Amino acid sequence: MEVVAAGLHHLTAVTADPRANVRFYTRVLGLRLVKRTVNFDDPSAYHLYYGDAIGTPGTLLTFFHWPGASRGRVGAGQVGGIQLSAPHDSLDFWAERLRRAGCPVTPDTRFGAPLLITSDPDGIPTEILACREDPRPGWTGADVPPPYQLRGMAGAELRVRDSRQTLRVLQELLGWREVAAEADRRRLVAGPGQPGHWLELVGEPTLQSGRPGAGTVHHLALRAADARASELLRARLLAAGAAPSPLIDRTYFRSVYFREPGGILLEIATDGPGFLVDETVAALGTGLMLPPAFASARAEILAALPSLDD
Ligand code: ZN
Numbered sequence: 001m002e003v004v005a006a007g008l009h010h011l012t013a014v015t016a017d018p019r020a021n022v023r024f025y026t027r028v029l030g031l032r033l034v035k036r037t038v039n040f041d042d043p044s045a046y047h048l049y050y051g052d053a054i055g056t057p058g059t060l061l062t063f064f065h066w067p068g069a070s071r072g073r074v075g076a077g078q079v080g081g082i083q084l085s086a087p088h089d090s091l092d093f094w095a096e097r098l099r100r101a102g103c104p105v106t107p108d109t110r111f112g113a114p115l116l117i118t119s120d121p122d123g124i125p126t127e128i129l130a131c132r133e134d135p136r137p138g139w140t141g142a143d144v145p146p147p148y149q150l151r152g153m154a155g156a157e158l159r160v161r162d163s164r165q166t167l168r169v170l171q172e173l174l175g176w177r178e179v180a181a182e183a184d185r186r187r188l189v190a191g192p193g194q195p196g197h198w199l200e201l202v203g204e205p206t207l208q209s210g211r212p213g214a215g216t217v218h219h220l221a222l223r224a225a226d227a228r229a230s231e232l233l234r235a236r237l238l239a240a241g242a243a244p245s246p247l248i249d250r251t252y253f254r255s256v257y258f259r260e261p262g263g264i265l266l267e268i269a270t271d272g273p274g275f276l277v278d279e280t281v282a283a284l285g286t287g288l289m290l291p292p293a294f295a296s297a298r299a300e301i302l303a304a305l306p307s308l309d310d
Contacts, residue, residue, distance in 0.1 A: 003232045004175025005222035006191030008153045009253070009269040010060035011082060013124050016069045016214035018046045020121035022308045025050045025061065028101045029084070029150060030142030033285035034275050035252070036308070039064055043294050043301045052139050052152060055275035055284065057223050058196035059136065059152030064218060071123060072213025077263025079217035080157035080202065081125030085195035088130045090148040091116055111180050111187055123215035129154040134195040155198030156220050159210070160262025163203025169260050170199065173236050174222065221267035227254050230268050251291060252277065
């Protein structure tokens with residue numbers, strides 16, 4: 001298989017409180033707010049992006065602000081939460097930092113490696129995995145010392161009732177490889193197989209259906225090198241009976257959306273053009289970026305959005 005969706009690009013989740021969201025991801029986890037824009041379908045609500053210094057694919061967590069959204073339920077047909085890669089000997093630091101910020105902390109072990117389980121202000125299950133062999137640099141602009149900085153997404157957990165068809169799509173159409181299994185959980189990798197290129201597929205026949213809302217993941221995006229690779233992957237999905245969207249321009253990347261057989265909304269996003277198309281590296285995330293269609297309504301949109309400052 002020549003063209004594959006060789007890693008994680010971004011994960012998008014739902015927040016009801018963008019101010020608490022910014023505080024947690026930038027001040028507690030020490031990620032960079034790399035873009036603040038609005039929901040392209042609803043300019044009265046933020047769409048916030050966090051990542052490394054330039055928003056490299058695989059480091060990106062993005063949040064739709066759904067004002068007044070009630071709490072969703074994590075379950076079947078959803079991504080289970082957020083998994084971040086931390087240096088392998090940094091978990092004591094993170095446990096202490098999270099507790100000081102008032103976050104719950106539960107230590108655990110998976111696939112032989114330790115992790116911490118916490119939750120973000122909306123209740124999204126958030127895991128910090130101790131990872132070896134993650135060469136990605138952390139964001140140096142927050143107050144997290146370099147030996148402890150998070151490097152981006154480690155993996156993502158796909159929760160379904162019957163994992164067989166999901167597994168087939170990941171392996172046969174998208175180029176992922178199963179490398180480990182533990183009870184009802186399989187780990188798959190793509191490309192170089194390092195953190196940022198992991199998936200965990202959990203198949204539980206009795207799992208309750210997920211319900212969208214605050215504190216749940218909306219969709220997960222996998223990487224495609226460029227638009228040509230996206231079109232090839234799209235054609236492969238179409239030929240296999242899936243119903244992918246056309247290639248859509250998302251300003252910072254080009255995207256194809258489809259639902260995998262377990263019900264999870266997946267996206268295939270191109271690595272480029274990236275977050276420097278409308279801001280410099282130094283200015284990333286500091287201004288409100290609006291697509292051209294909303295430019296003339298900028299003042300009204302700004303006035304209606306809540307402040308993100310404490
Ligand atoms: Zn997306």
